[in-house]
Amino acid sequence: MIQWAIRRVLQGVLVLGFVISLTFFLIRLAPGGPFDRDRNLPAEVQEKLLETYHLDQPVFQQYTNYLGRILHGDLGPSFIRSDRSVNQLIEAGVWITFELGVYALFYAMVIGLTLGIWAGTHEGTWQDRLAMGMSLLGMGLPSFLLGPLLVWIFGMKLGWVPVSGWDSPASKILPVITLGSVYASYLARLMRTGIVETQREDYIRTARAKGLSEGAILIGHTLRTALIPVMNFLGPAAAALLSGSFVVETLFQIPGLGRFYVQAAFNRDYTMILGTTVFLSVLVVTFNMLSDFLQMAMNPRIRLQEGGDLS
Amino acid sequence: MKRLEVRGLQIGFQTDQGWIPAVRDLSFDLGVGEILGIAGESGSGKSALALALMGLLPSNTQVRGKVLFQGGDLLQNNAESWRKIRGSKMAMIFQDPMSSLHPYLRIGDQIIEPLLIHGLANPKQAREQALACLAEMGISDPKTMLQQYPHECSGGMRQRAVIAMAVLAKPDLLIADEPTTALDVTTQREVLIWMQKWIRASGASLVFISHDVGVLSEMADQLMVMYLGQGVERGSLVEVLKRPHHPYTDGLLRSLPAMQDRNAKHFYSLAGHVPPGGSIPSGCSFHPRCPAVQDLCRTTEQMLEINQERWTACMRAKEGSWKSS
Ligand SMILES: Nc1ncnc2c1ncn2[C@@H]1O[C@H](COP(=O)(O)OP(=O)(O)OP(=O)(O)O)[C@@H](O)[C@H]1O
Ligand SMILES: [Mg+2]
Numbered sequence: 123m124i125q126w127a128i129r130r131v132l133q134g135v136l137v138l139g140f141v142i143s144l145t146f147f148l149i150r151l152a153p154g155g156p157f158d159r160d161r162n163l164p165a166e167v168q169e170k171l172l173e174t175y176h177l178d179q180p181v182f183q184q185y186t187n188y189l190g191r192i193l194h195g196d197l198g199p200s201f202i203r204s205d206r207s208v209n210q211l212i213e214a215g216v217w218i219t220f221e222l223g224v225y226a227l228f229y230a231m232v233i234g235l236t237l238g239i240w241a242g243t244h245e246g247t248w249q250d251r252l253a254m255g256m257s258l259l260g261m262g263l264p265s266f267l268l269g270p271l272l273v274w275i276f277g278m279k280l281g282w283v284p285v286s287g288w289d290s291p292a293s294k295i296l297p298v299i300t301l302g303s304v305y306a307s308y309l310a311r312l313m314r315t316g317i318v319e320t321q322r323e324d325y326i327r328t329a330r331a332k333g334l335s336e337g338a339i340l341i342g343h344t345l346r347t348a349l350i351p352v353m354n355f356l357g358p359a360a361a362a363l364l365s366g367s368f369v370v371e372t373l374f375q376i377p378g379l380g381r382f383y384v385q386a387a388f389n390r391d392y393t394m395i396l397g398t399t400v401f402l403s404v405l406v407v408t409f410n411m412l413s414d415f416l417q418m419a420m421n422p423r424i425r426l427q428e429g430g431d432l433s
Numbered sequence: 434m435k436r437l438e439v440r441g442l443q444i445g446f447q448t449d450q451g452w453i454p455a456v457r458d459l460s461f462d463l464g465v466g467e468i469l470g471i472a473g474e475s476g477s478g479k480s481a482l483a484l485a486l487m488g489l490l491p492s493n494t495q496v497r498g499k500v501l502f503q504g505g506d507l508l509q510n511n512a513e514s515w516r517k518i519r520g521s522k523m524a525m526i527f528q529d530p531m532s533s534l535h536p537y538l539r540i541g542d543q544i545i546e547p548l549l550i551h552g553l554a555n556p557k558q559a560r561e562q563a564l565a566c567l568a569e570m571g572i573s574d575p576k577t578m579l580q581q582y583p584h585e586c587s588g589g590m591r592q593r594a595v596i597a598m599a600v601l602a603k604p605d606l607l608i609a610d611e612p613t614t615a616l617d618v619t620t621q622r623e624v625l626i627w628m629q630k631w632i633r634a635s636g637a638s639l640v641f642i643s644h645d646v647g648v649l650s651e652m653a654d655q656l657m658v659m660y661l662g663q664g665v666e667r668g669s670l671v672e673v674l675k676r677p678h679h680p681y682t683d684g685l686l687r688s689l690p691a692m693q694d695r696n697a698k699h700f701y702s703l704a705g706h707v708p709p710g711g712s713i714p715s716g717c718s719f720h721p722r723c724p725a726v727q728d729l730c731r732t733t734e735q736m737l738e739i740n741q742e743r744w745t746a747c748m749r750a751k752e753g754s755w756k757s758s
Binding site: 323324325327328329330331332333334335336338343346347420421 | 487489512515516517518519520521524525527529532533534535536537538546547550551595598
């Protein structure tokens with residue numbers, strides 16, 4: 123099992139290395155540099171700038187320098203906002219992004235699991251069809267459509283909540299719903315399928331033969347099995363929620379990481395783009411790893427297989 | 434004294450092809466402390482009967498008739514009354530111990546659950562009872578076993594776990610649906626002997642279902658043979674083995690390995706097959722396969738009842754003449 127854990131961590135490191143390298147070279151392949159946008163800088167200033175940021179060195183040397191620095195957790199200075207380092211910029215935005223992601227995940231779990239359990243325990247009835255219809259809608263509606271729709275209805279027509287920003291609790295409602303709905307829908311579906319499939323198992327009949335009430339069967343026996351696919355999805359979902367809020371942050375003008383990232387991309391702020399990518403890749407890889415470990419802890423059959431494969 | 438009285442039980446499954454009758458007009462009694470063996474080929478409705486007795490049939494099922502147990506008709510039970518008697522007054526041992534145990538729960542927790550939910554013991558007492566019961570059944574290290582998950586145990590251990598789970602609450606009625614088919618012969622014997630001992634000691638009654646008449650002949654006091662959802666013969670084990678009244682029973686007995694004539698060139702086996710689900714022949718439903726069929730058998734059926742414990746669905750049994758033909 124330890125062997126498996128080590129292998130899993132190494133795998134993660136490898137993925138990170140690949141993503142970082144790929145991003146590094148892709149950005150430099152893209153036409154244009156950070157200092158040649160419509161600025162009309164004098165030639166010597168331009169050269170001076172390139173020198174300060176070591177952009178005059180061969181690309182490969184830039185690459186090794188960069189790798190060396192991020193091993194120490196230093197993501198370098200921002201090219202555009204020269205007064206701040208990338209680390210500082212990420213720190214400024216990341217907490218808001220985190221907050222948004224955590225609320226959205228919480229919202230997705232409460233709504234998704236409730237709907238899924240409700241549908242699964244009412245398999246084949248109108249309750250089931252209603253819940254699954256809602257979930258289908260949630261999955262089919264991308265956030266760049268759902269967001270404006272919600273803003274239009276609840277922000278503008280009804281005027282219940284602010285249409286942008288991230289300060290009062292009310293201002294956080296629409297972004298959270300916009301970001302979380304797709305995941306709520308997925309979770310509802312996973313939960314329902316898990317319950318429906320588990321309910322057909324012989325051991326649920328055994329539980330009934332013991333004289334357990336339907337509620338006790340659901341909590342003590344059915345969910346034990348049915349939650350496993352849900353848990354497996356939570357890791358990737360958490361990672362995606364924390365890193366995937368660019369659209370929502372831009373839509374609602376939330377000063378989170380996503381907005382910096384989009385700005386950085388427009389400005390060709392190499393280190394900012396790279397830094398954010400590194401940061402998010404670390405997050406995604408870590409969450410996926412955690413989710414695998416969680417899966418391991420929940421499933422005794424996998425837990426006991428020495429080095430069991432978790433694909 | 435009666436423990437269980439089944440009267441005119443009908444069970445039908447709703448399927449895409451319409452209603453499939455699984456049990457047809459079945460009536461029988463089970464005495465206190467008695468072991469009733471139920472025999473019959475695959476598809477004769479044995480499992481459907483067992484599940485009906487426990488109220489565990491799926492929702493696409495229609496059940497009619499009466500099942501009298503401890504002064505009430507089980508078929509009138511609501512969810513709450515079922516919940517109260519299942520696992521405490523009546524319990525079931527399922528066929529496949531692997532699939533009927535929860536894969537992600539420890540064996541110990543699964544075994545003691547009936548005791549806990551019916552308030553028959555606190556966790557500590559329940560654990561001790563489980564340990565004692567497993568040890569008595571010949572588990573060498575019951576303590577470890579309680580901590581294990583089903584996949585860590587052998588088939589024999591799992592089967593004992595399933596049995597312990599059913600008997601710990603000391604039910605009055607135990608229903609076992611092919612409890613040992615998954616086991617090797619030696620383990621099967623041990624388990625059966627233990628179950629028989631337990632029934633004798635506890636005074637509980639047992640419905641023991643098996644397609645293996647050989648196993649039943651070692652276990653049962655009474656034997657009932659089912660064919661296409663009907664009881665075709667019922668009597669004390671000795672009586673039925675010695676003098677089967679129904680040609681189907683006769684065929685089942687003659688196809689037992691122990692009954693085969695050593696000098697015969699071929700094994701005896703029943704001719705023909707059980708008709709596919711739902712199609713019930715007219716008259717006596719066994720007539721297409723019956724070696725002693727007469728014209729009357731194709732159109733009419735008749736129950737011959739010597740007394741409540743001895744009956745047969747073969748109208749020719751009284752003459753005893755089918756045996757010579
Ligand atoms: N859930 C179900 N839905 C539809 N038909 C069913 C269902 N369960 C059983 N049947 C049908 O009911 C009839 C009796 O089945 P049952 O399982 O009771 O037979 P059995 O005697 O237990 O056979 P076996 O020895 O194979 O266990 C069969 O024709 C079977 O196809
Ligand atoms: Mg069966």
